[in-house]
Amino acid sequence: MTSVQSTYPEGRVSLREVGLRDGLQLVKTFPSTSAKQRWVRDEYAAGVRHFEVGSFLPAKTFPQFVDVREIVGTIAALPGAHGVALVLNERGANEALASGVAEIGSVVSATEEHSQANANRSRDAAIANVKRLCELRDASAHKPIVCAAISMALGCSIAGPVDPNEVLRLVEKCFEAGVDSVGIADTVGYAGPKQVGDLTRAAVKLAGSKPICVHLHDTRGMGIANASAALDEGARILDGSLGGLGGCPFAPGATGNVVFEDLVFLCESKGFATGIDIEKLVAVRAILRGEMPNEPLYGGLARAGLPRGGIAAKAA
Amino acid sequence: MTSVQSTYPEGRVSLREVGLRDGLQLVKTFPSTSAKQRWVRDEYAAGVRHFEVGSFLPAKTFPQFVDVREIVGTIAALPGAHGVALVLNERGANEALASGVAEIGSVVSATEEHSQANANRSRDAAIANVKRLCELRDASAHKPIVCAAISMALGCSIAGPVDPNEVLRLVEKCFEAGVDSVGIADTVGYAGPKQVGDLTRAAVKLAGSKPICVHLHDTRGMGIANASAALDEGARILDGSLGGLGGCPFAPGATGNVVFEDLVFLCESKGFATGIDIEKLVAVRAILRGEMPNEPLYGGLARAGLPRGGIAAKAA
Numbered sequence: 001m002t003s004v005q006s007t008y009p010e011g012r013v014s015l016r017e018v019g020l021r022d023g024l025q026l027v028k029t030f031p032s033t034s035a036k037q038r039w040v041r042d043e044y045a046a047g048v049r050h051f052e053v054g055s056f057l058p059a060k061t062f063p064q065f066v067d068v069r070e071i072v073g074t075i076a077a078l079p080g081a082h083g084v085a086l087v088l089n090e091r092g093a094n095e096a097l098a099s100g101v102a103e104i105g106s107v108v109s110a111t112e113e114h115s116q117a118n119a120n121r122s123r124d125a126a127i128a129n130v131k132r133l134c135e136l137r138d139a140s141a142h143k144p145i146v147c148a149a150i151s152m153a154l155g156c157s158i159a160g161p162v163d164p165n166e167v168l169r170l171v172e173k174c175f176e177a178g179v180d181s182v183g184i185a186d187t188v189g190y191a192g193p194k195q196v197g198d199l200t201r202a203a204v205k206l207a208g209s210k211p212i213c214v215h216l217h218d219t220r221g222m223g224i225a226n227a228s229a230a231l232d233e234g235a236r237i238l239d240g241s242l243g244g245l246g247g248c249p250f251a252p253g254a255t256g257n258v259v260f261e262d263l264v265f266l267c268e269s270k271g272f273a274t275g276i277d278i279e280k281l282v283a284v285r286a287i288l289r290g291e292m293p294n295e296p297l298y299g300g301l302a303r304a305g306l307p308r309g310g311i312a313a314k315a316a
Numbered sequence: 317m318t319s320v321q322s323t324y325p326e327g328r329v330s331l332r333e334v335g336l337r338d339g340l341q342l343v344k345t346f347p348s349t350s351a352k353q354r355w356v357r358d359e360y361a362a363g364v365r366h367f368e369v370g371s372f373l374p375a376k377t378f379p380q381f382v383d384v385r386e387i388v389g390t391i392a393a394l395p396g397a398h399g400v401a402l403v404l405n406e407r408g409a410n411e412a413l414a415s416g417v418a419e420i421g422s423v424v425s426a427t428e429e430h431s432q433a434n435a436n437r438s439r440d441a442a443i444a445n446v447k448r449l450c451e452l453r454d455a456s457a458h459k460p461i462v463c464a465a466i467s468m469a470l471g472c473s474i475a476g477p478v479d480p481n482e483v484l485r486l487v488e489k490c491f492e493a494g495v496d497s498v499g500i501a502d503t504v505g506y507a508g509p510k511q512v513g514d515l516t517r518a519a520v521k522l523a524g525s526k527p528i529c530v531h532l533h534d535t536r537g538m539g540i541a542n543a544s545a546a547l548d549e550g551a552r553i554l555d556g557s558l559g560g561l562g563g564c565p566f567a568p569g570a571t572g573n574v575v576f577e578d579l580v581f582l583c584e585s586k587g588f589a590t591g592i593d594i595e596k597l598v599a600v601r602a603i604l605r606g607e608m609p610n611e612p613l614y615g616g617l618a619r620a621g622l623p624r625g626g627i628a629a630k631a632a
Contacts, residue, residue: 160625189616190623192585193544220623221578221616222585225541228509254620262537269508269538300505300537304570307506307536309476 002102004180013272016239018052023245030064031291037074039287044078046280053083056092072101093133103145110152111159127173134178148174149183155190181211189219193229204234213237216258223258243297259299268311318418320496329588332555334368339561346380347607353390355603360394362596369399372408388417409449419461426468427475443489450494464490465499471506497527505535509545520550529553532574539574559613575615584627
C-alpha cells in the first residue's frame with residue numbers, strides 16, 4: 001500500500017514531472033520506450049522523484065502511451081520514485097490497477113459544458129467514475145493513491161469564467177467519493193496569481209489533512225507567477241513538464257505546462273528544498289530534442305543557466 | 317514642471333513600455349524614426365501612457381538612439397503621454413534637459429565591481445552624478461522628474477549575490493541626492509518573487525511618499541512572478557518591453573525585459589486597472605517584427621489571446 005503521507009511528505013514541496021503524459025498528449029512524434037526510460041532515469045539522477053508516466057487510453061488513438069506499463073516498471077525499479085498514470089474510465093482503471101502503478105489520476109471537468117464536450121458525460125457521471133475508481137482501489141491488493149483533478153478549474157475554454165464555489169463543491173464531492181488528493185488544474189492558462197491563490201487557499205482549507213495538487217499551464221505567461229501564489233497559499237504538490245513540453249488543445253501554437261526546471265528554480269528561490277539539481281535536469285532536455293526535434297521547448301534556466309553564486313534564498 | 321504625483325497617480329499602477337530604450341540597447345538593426353513614432357502612437361492608442369524613449373548616449377556607439385529628441389517630441393505631442401530618457405553623465409543630462417523630456421533616469425550599480433566594470437566609476441561617483449543631475453533639474457525651467465535606478469539590485473553578474481541592506485543604503489543615498497523616485501532593477505534576472513517582494517517592501521517603506529519603480533528581466537522565467545510580488549508589496553510603477561524585446565548582455569541568447577503585454581494581463585487579473593487594451597497592444601508587435609525580423613519576440617498573450625469571457629479579476 002502506497003501512503004499519501006510518505007509519497008508527499010507534509011511540509012515539503014513535491015514537484016511532479018508530467019512531460020511523459022501531459023507533455024506527450026498532443027505530440028505527433030514521440031520518444032521510443034528506451035528514450036522514455038533514459039528520460040526517467042536521468043531525471044531521477046537529477047533528483048526528480050514524482051513522474052506522471054502516461055495514460056491508460058486506447059493505444060489506437062494514443063500510441064504514445066502504448067508502453068505505459070513498461071514505464072511504470074522502470075519507475076518502480078528506482079528507490080523512492082513515484083509514478084502516476086491517468087485513467088478516464090473503468091477499463092483504464094482496471095488496467096492501471098493491474099500495472100501496479102503507485103498513483104492513479106482521474107479527471108472531472110469544472111463545467112458541465114466542458115465535461116460533455118470533452119468526455120461526453122456529465123460531471124455527476126465523472127464523479128461516479130471517481131467513486132468507482134476508489135472502490136476498485138479499496139478492493140485491490142496494493143491500494144494505489146487516487147487523485148482526482150478538476151480540469152478547467154480556473155476558466156473554461158467553452159464556458160468562460162468559472163465560479164470558484166462550483167469548483168470547491170466538486171473538490172468536496174471528490175473527497176466524499178474517497179480520493180486521497182485533489183488537483184486543481186488551470187488547463188488553458190486563464191488565471192492570474194490572485195485567482196490561483198484564492199482558489200488554492202480555499203481548497204487547502206477544505207482538504208484538511210489531504211493534499212491539494214496544483215496543475216498549471218503557462219498559456220498566457222502566468223505559469224510561474226501562479227505557481228508562486230499556489231505555494232504561498234499552501235499547495236505543496238505542483239506539476240510541470242520538462243521544457244514546458246506540450247501544447248494546449250484549445251489554443252493552437254500556445255505553450256503547455258509550466259516549465260519544470262523553472263518551477264524548481266522558483267521553489268528553491270522561495271526556500272523550498274526540492275532535492276533537484278537544475279543543471280542535471282536541464283541536460284535531460286537533450287533527450288527530448290533528439291527524439292522530438294519539432295517540438296518547441298521553453299524555459300529561462302535552459303537559456304540563461306543558474307545565477308552566479310547560485311540561487312538566492314532564505315528559509316520560507 | 318512635471319509632478320511625480322500627476323505622472324504616477326498614487327494607488328494606480330503605471331506600466332512603462334521600455335522597448336524603445338532597454339529593448340533597443342543591444343539590437344543590431346533598429347527601427348526607423350517613423351517606425352518608432354508609429355510604435356509610440358499605436359501603443360498610445362492602445363492606452364499606454366508611459367514610455368522609455370531612448371538614451372542620451374554618444375550616437376557613434378549607440379546609433380539606435382540618435383533620434384531620441386524626435387521621439388521625445390512625438391510623445392510630448394500626445395496628451396497625457398510621458399517620456400523617460402536615460403542619461404549616464406553630465407553631458408547627457410544637459411542634452412536631456414535641453415530636449416524637454418519629462419523624466420530623466422540615471423543608474424547606480426548595486427555593487428562596486430559592476431560599477432567599475434560597467435561604468436568605469438565608483439558607486440560614490442555614480443551617486444555624485446545623480447546629485448549633479450538633480451541640481452541641473454532644479455536650475456532648469458521645466459524641472460523634469462529625476463529617477464535613479466539601482467542596477468543589479470537583486471544579484472550581480474560579476475559579484476554574485478547582493479546584500480539587500482546595501483541596496484537600501486543606495487536607495488537612501490539617491491533620495492538624499494534629491495531624486496523624485498528610485499528604481500530597483502533585477503538587471504540579469506537573478507531573483508525569485510521572495511527576494512523581489514522583500515526588497516520592494518523595504519524600499520517602499522524607506523521611500524515614504526515617493527514612488528518605487530521595479531524593473532524586471534525575465535532571464536530565468538521569473539519576470540511575471542516577480543512583478544506580481546512587487547505589486548503585492550506596494551510597487552506601483554513597473555517596466556516591461558513589448559514582446560520582451562531586448563536581451564541580456566551578460567547571458568547571450570537569454571530573454572530581456574518582462575513582456576509588457578503579459579504584465580498588463582497580470583495587473584488586470586489582480587484587479588489593477590491599467591487602461592491598456594491588450595489586443596490593440598499585441599497588434600503593435602507587427603511594427604517590431606517588420607523593422608527587426610531577426611529579433612525574437614516573446615509572450616503568452618500574443619500566442620494565445622485573451623481568455624474566453626475576458627480577464628477574471630476581483631478588485632485588489
